[in-house]
Amino acid sequence: xxxxxxxxxxxxxxxxxxxxATPLIYRWFGERTGYAAAALALxxxxxxxxxxxxxxxxxxxxxxxxxxxxxxTVDGWALLFALLxxxxxxxVFTYSAAYMHGGHNLQRYYAALLAFMGxxxxxxxxxxxxxxxxxxxxxxxxxxxLIGHHTTDGESRYAARMAMLVTVGGGLCLLAGxxxxxxxxxxxxxxxxxxxxxxxxxxxxxxxxxxxxxxxVPALVLIAIAAAAKSAQVPLHFWLPNAxxxxxxxxxxxxxxxxxxxxxxxxxxxxxxxxxxxxxxxFATLGLVTMTVGALLAVASTDTKELLAYSTASHLGLMVxxxxxxxxxxxxxxxxxxxxxxxxxxxxxxxxxxxxxxxGSRSLDNMSGLRRExxxxxxxxxVAGLSMAGIPPFNGFYSKELLFEAAYEFGHEAGGLxxxxxxxxxxxxxxxxxxxxxxxxxxxxxxxxxxKTVPRPPTALVVPPAVLALGVLVVSAVPxxxxxxxxxxxxxxxxRGQPEFSVHxxxxxxxxxxxxxxxxxxxxVAAYPVTDRVARAIETVRDSTVLIRPSGWYDRALxxxxxxxxxxxxxxxxxxLRTYVVWGLATVSALVLAGYVATSxxxxxxxxxxxxxxxxxxxxxxLLAGFAVPTAPSxxxxxxxxxxxxxxxxxxxxxxSAPDLALTQLxxxxxxxxxxxxxxxxxxxxxxxxxxxxxGRDVVLSLVVGVMAFVSTLLVSPDPxxxxxxLARYYVTEAVPEGGGTNVVNVVLVDFRGFDTMGELVVITxxxxxxxxxVTMRTRGETQ
Amino acid sequence: xxxxxxxxVPIILVLAVSLFxxxxxxxxxGFIGGVLTTTAFVLVYVAYGLDYLEAGVLDxxxxxxxxxxxxxxxxxxxxxxxxxxxxxxGSGLAGLLLGGSFLAQDYVILHDVPIYHExxxxxxxxxxxxxxxxxxxxxxxxxSVVGAE
Numbered sequence: 063x064x065x066x067x068x069x070x071x072x073x074x075x076x077x078x079x080x081x082x083a084t085p086l087i088y089r090w091f092g093e094r095t096g097y098a099a100a101a102l103a104l105x106x107x108x109x110x111x112x113x114x115x116x117x118x119x120x121x122x123x124x125x126x127x128x129x130x131x132x133x134x135t136v137d138g139w140a141l142l143f144a145l146l147x148x149x150x151x152x153x154v155f156t157y158s159a160a161y162m163h164g165g166h167n168l169q170r171y172y173a174a175l176l177a178f179m180g181x182x183x184x185x186x187x188x189x190x191x192x193x194x195x196x197x198x199x200x201x202x203x204x205x206x207x208l209i210g211h212h213t214t215d216g217e218s219r220y221a222a223r224m225a226m227l228v229t230v231g232g233g234l235c236l237l238a239g240x241x242x243x244x245x246x247x248x249x250x251x252x253x254x255x256x257x258x259x260x261x262x263x264x265x266x267x268x269x270x271x272x273x274x275x276x277x278x279v280p281a282l283v284l285i286a287i288a289a290a291a292k293s294a295q296v297p298l299h300f301w302l303p304n305a306x307x308x309x310x311x312x313x314x315x316x317x318x319x320x321x322x323x324x325x326x327x328x329x330x331x332x333x334x335x336x337x338x339x340x341x342x343x344x345f346a347t348l349g350l351v352t353m354t355v356g357a358l359l360a361v362a363s364t365d366t367k368e369l370l371a372y373s374t375a376s377h378l379g380l381m382v383x384x385x386x387x388x389x390x391x392x393x394x395x396x397x398x399x400x401x402x403x404x405x406x407x408x409x410x411x412x413x414x415x416x417x418x419x420x421x422g423s424r425s426l427d428n429m430s431g432l433r434r435e436x437x438x439x440x441x442x443x444x445v446a447g448l449s450m451a452g453i454p455p456f457n458g459f460y461s462k463e464l465l466f467e468a469a470y471e472f473g474h475e476a477g478g479l480x481x482x483x484x485x486x487x488x489x490x491x492x493x494x495x496x497x498x499x500x501x502x503x504x505x506x507x508x509x510x511x512x513x514k515t516v517p518r519p520p521t522a523l524v525v526p527p528a529v530l531a532l533g534v535l536v537v538s539a540v541p542x543x544x545x546x547x548x549x550x551x552x553x554x555x556x557x558r559g560q561p562e563f564s565v566h567x568x569x570x571x572x573x574x575x576x577x578x579x580x581x582x583x584x585x586x587v588a589a590y591p592v593t594d595r596v597a598r599a600i601e602t603v604r605d606s607t608v609l610i611r612p613s614g615w616y617d618r619a620l621x622x623x624x625x626x627x628x629x630x631x632x633x634x635x636x637x638x639l640r641t642y643v644v645w646g647l648a649t650v651s652a653l654v655l656a657g658y659v660a661t662s663x664x665x666x667x668x669x670x671x672x673x674x675x676x677x678x679x680x681x682x683x684x685l686l687a688g689f690a691v692p693t694a695p696s697x698x699x700x701x702x703x704x705x706x707x708x709x710x711x712x713x714x715x716x717x718x719s720a721p722d723l724a725l726t727q728l729x730x731x732x733x734x735x736x737x738x739x740x741x742x743x744x745x746x747x748x749x750x751x752x753x754x755x756x757x758g759r760d761v762v763l764s765l766v767v768g769v770m771a772f773v774s775t776l777l778v779s780p781d782p783x784x785x786x787x788x789l790a791r792y793y794v795t796e797a798v799p800e801g802g803g804t805n806v807v808n809v810v811l812v813d814f815r816g817f818d819t820m821g822e823l824v825v826i827t828x829x830x831x832x833x834x835x836x837v838t839m840r841t842r843g844e845t846q
Numbered sequence: 847x848x849x850x851x852x853x854x855v856p857i858i859l860v861l862a863v864s865l866f867x868x869x870x871x872x873x874x875x876g877f878i879g880g881v882l883t884t885t886a887f888v889l890v891y892v893a894y895g896l897d898y899l900e901a902g903v904l905d906x907x908x909x910x911x912x913x914x915x916x917x918x919x920x921x922x923x924x925x926x927x928x929x930x931x932x933x934x935x936g937s938g939l940a941g942l943l944l945g946g947s948f949l950a951q952d953y954v955i956l957h958d959v960p961i962y963h964e965x966x967x968x969x970x971x972x973x974x975x976x977x978x979x980x981x982x983x984x985x986x987x988x989x990s991v992v993g994a995e
Binding site: 729730736740816829 | 875930987
């Protein structure tokens with residue numbers, strides 16, 4: 063059975079439609095818009111759920127000439143991610159309706175959140191590189207809007223810009239990587255293609271094509287950078303904790319369950335295509351380093367959401383590392399943990415939201431013993447928190463066990479330094495247990511809270527995390543159910559071959575991975591009493607020097623850029639028209655000439671004597687007029703000689719049998735003359751005395767522009783002896799039958815190339831509007 | 847100056863319109879017609895000033911206190927180019943609706959029309975009208991606003 067294109071596209075398009083209609087929905091529903099959005103998400107979820115088991119690829123043409131199509135693949139991996147996104151979307155929208163009660167800008171909030179969900183579904187299901195890139199960037203854009211929800215808050219703007227720069231910068235690397243893939247596809251598949259599904263089907267040919275052209279490592283590195291930026295891998299992890307200024311539902315949805323997983327998702331998607339020794343080295347190392355650094359920083363956190371953010375980075379590292387290992391267990395770890403992490407981390411964020419909402423604090427030091435007032439919330443947190451720590455028999459334990467297995471196998475096979483991988487994974491897990499316990503401590507121990515009484519949270523806040531915690535319990539109790547339902551499909555899609563996947567619990571005998579889990583749990587619990595000292599030690603290292611903090615580098619790069627801009631700005635942007643002309647012309651000429659030099663274009667020989675007498679005469683007059691302009695004694699004389707030049711050019715066009723051009727030139731020249739007359743009286747009688755430097759500069763510039771124009775004309779004008787090109791013949795022969803006009807120029811303008819003409823009209827309109835705006839601003843005194 | 851303008855402007859305008867209409871088959875078209883029309887208007891400005899069109903031709907009261915942006919002719923020019931752009935995009939979408947691609951054009955030749963015997967109706971003319979309006983509106987907006995400075 064193959065999936066239905068209409069169902070898939072509807073599921074993706076629905077949230078976008080909802081986003082566009084949000085202002086309208088908001089007018090009807092007011093603050094209950096959240097429930098309407100949840101209903102939309104539920105419909106998407108239901109539509110996608112009907113496709114369970116119907117795996118395949120469907121496509122609708124988009125830009126057939128370059129092989130781009132709206133192509134969607136439905137397989138276990140895509141569906142797992144899409145169902146998670148829409149399912150958690152339902153809960154987050156429900157939660158938002160209560161959490162955002164009385165908030166500002168709710169229309170924008172819901173519109174962005176809906177658009178985000180649509181983009182995530184798009185990324186998950188897209189099987190065309192261009193479509194993947196499009197949706198990928200849309201998620202970054204939506205995240206920017208949502209992180210910057212509090213537009214008046216400086217911190218919020220800072221974080222939004224940081225997230226935007228990092229993730230969109232990564233997106234550009236993705237674009238480059240995807241282009242590399244499509245170049246390789248030209249050799250592997252015979253045609254230039256953006257069809258990811260076909261590439262994955264011919265992975266062997268793609269790999270050899272990439273290696274032939276020496277593009278394997280570049281493609282790998284580019285995609286790794288993109289994934290690392292999106293999925294907050296070290297050293298690009300720093301935007302994620304900052305992004306926590308967003309409203310908590312956004313953090314739960316974007317920055318733990320879905321958007322940050324896009325990178326991991328894509329790594330999994332390309333795993334069958336690109337995996338090899340380089341792949342393992344890159345992704346396993348990246349993942350394990352992130353897992354460790356994230357866990358360490360989480361232990362040192364003092365804020366609930368900050369802790370969860372670093373923990374998210376750490377778990378994303380776990381997934382990346384899982385996919386990094388070539389072993390079967392690695393892919394299983396990555397795919398299964400994607401599900402498990404979404405199930406336990408989203409409710410923890412929602413719990414943090416409840417704490418902030420009810421107890422009024424996000425500080426870990428400020429709160430403890432809240433289980434008496436918030437018993438249900440505490441229960442949810444315990445279930446999810448133990449799963450996060452990887453304590454058996456919770457689901458987080460299973461996927462972590464799989465990672466240990468993959469790391470252990472890798473160490474066992476490669477030996478030597480490779481034993482570091484399982485060791486690092488175990489150490490990171492010790493800290494994972496530690497920070498999980500630290501988070502849970504807000505519910506236990508002595509009663510301490512910033513407020514005397516903590517009110518009961520509304521049902522709408524408790525139900526969504528409770529549903530997710532229930533999911534944790536179900537997967538924990540019968541992991542094989544989740545595996546059979548969807549995880550097996552995801553594992554199939556992210557691995558070569560058909561690995562059989564089953565989860566056994568309790569384990570039949572003691573294995574090395576089990577021992578590693580044991581070490582992690584015992585170590586974490588044993589270290590718990592000295593958490594504060596550990597945290598202080600980590601802080602000392604973290605704060606020792608700016609150089610090891612990537613956010614420090616980010617700030618520095620930004621401020622340096624701003625400083626450089628402040629220097630360059632006044633040089634180019636003087637507000638004097640002639641400066642702009644100098645810079646503009648010089649840049650264009652330099653670029654064009656550099657282009658000719660780079661392509662080592664050769665100027666064709668010109669037969670100077672073949673020019674008819676009349677043309678030579680006309681051009682001679684033009685030349686004389688050209689010399690007369692700068693030497694003219696007065697403004698009026700200058701303008702008039704300039705017009706002579708223009709009208710002579712019009713005559714030249716007539717002689718060269720181009721009546722349309724001549725007419726245009728004539729009319730434009732007349733208009734320009736009139737405009738000159740209009741401004742003539744405003745021009746100063748006398749400028750300054752001639753400055754030698756300025757004169758020299760202007761002469762050189764004129765010469766450069768002249769050379770550029772001359773060479774360009776020589777290079778682009780066709781050989782008069784040659785036959786007209788195919789295009790020219792087509793225009794001439796088809797003008798009457800296709801366009802119904804005998805004026806070929808006009809038919810080309812309005813019919814064959816109507817799109818270009820429309821673009822030019824838009825330019826005219828923009829020019830008119832900008833003149834209006836500029837002059838309006840000046841009259842209002844907003845010149846600066 | 848005023849005398850010249852008085853004679854030249856009507857001729858220019860008629861010429862502009864004829865160039866616009868013959869554009870499909872002979873030299874001319876929306877852009878040239880548009881620029882020529884603009885020239886006629888600019889001639890009027892140079893000769894008579896900005897308010898002449900309103901006060902002298904349309905015989906309306908001109909409120910001297912309002913700024914150039916509330917000036918009625920500027921508003922009209924602004925509307926003109928917006929209308930032109932709408933026509934262009936609309937004609938493109940019409941091509942899409944009628945089963946062709948975006949901006950697809952077609953034409954019919956009407957026979958047995960009095961005097962002309964045969965008139966060709968090209969949908970490209972609609973597009974060209976949009977071009978004409980955008981050029982006239984855009985250029986005149988710029989000119990009158992900058993000219994008023």
